[in-house]
Amino acid sequence: MSLNTQINKASSFSFELAFPLIPVQENLTNNKEFIINVFETVIPGVTLDASQEHWQGGLVNMATGALTFEPWNISFMVDSEFKNWKVMYKWFMSINNNLDQFIDDHSNYAVDATLRITNNFQEKVFSLFFIDVWPTSIGEVNLNYRDGEPNLETQISLAYDRYELREY
Numbered sequence: 001m002s003l004n005t006q007i008n009k010a011s012s013f014s015f016e017l018a019f020p021l022i023p024v025q026e027n028l029t030n031n032k033e034f035i036i037n038v039f040e041t042v043i044p045g046v047t048l049d050a051s052q053e054h055w056q057g058g059l060v061n062m063a064t065g066a067l068t069f070e071p072w073n074i075s076f077m078v079d080s081e082f083k084n085w086k087v088m089y090k091w092f093m094s095i096n097n098n099l100d101q102f103i104d105d106h107s108n109y110a111v112d113a114t115l116r117i118t119n120n121f122q123e124k125v126f127s128l129f130f131i132d133v134w135p136t137s138i139g140e141v142n143l144n145y146r147d148g149e150p151n152l153e154t155q156i157s158l159a160y161d162r163y164e165l166r167e168y
Contacts, residue, residue: 013125015041017074018114019133022091036084039153040075041115043128044163071157072130078141078152085141088156092135110134113158124168132161 018033049066052059078085095109096102110132117125139155 013117013119014122015115015117017041017076018116019111020113022087022111034084034087036074037077037079038074039077042073043115044070044072046070067162069160069162071136072133072160073155073157075153075155078154080150080152082141082152085152085154088135088138092138095134106132106134110161113160126168127166128163129166130158130160130163133158134160 015038017036017038019036020033022034047068047070049064049068050061051064053062054060055062076084091109094101095104111134113130113133115128115130117127119125135156136159137157142151142153144151144153
């Protein structure tokens with residue numbers, strides 16, 4: 001009898017990043033989503049502004065309003081034909097290409113995205129739904145060989161308005 005030793009390990013999970021139709025795409029495959037082969041990302045931090053206020057003769061820490069979401073940084077594998085990188089690059093350049101396309105209305109380039117998290121049994125754990133996502137930087141593409149295999153890797157930083165936790 002064998003036991004699955006991956007049951008309680010925090011590192012036994014997988015994730016995928018899915019976008020709906022990005023403004024520069026003309027069509028999608030049958031699944032109606034653009035999936036990026038992410039190998040590293042973060043769940044961005046969230047900060048709520050606080051200050052000390054006088055209350056009943058003492059000082060009390062209180063929330064003062066503004067909620068700040070940190071940038072969302074993603075590292076992904078570029079496919080051998082650079083299709084996923086080209087989509088990201090065209091999306092980036094559609095916002096401002098420094099030639100004849102300058103900043104457009106936010107609604108013309110922002111899309112929603114979903115980061116899906118699954119456990120070691122490939123069961124859905126939860127997803128993060130990012131609202132009004134758009135790229136702020138695209139990193140260089142690393143052209144390298146690991147273990148005799150070519151690897152194409154890059155990073156992208158995304159801005160967004162907020163994200164929501166969605167449990168299954």
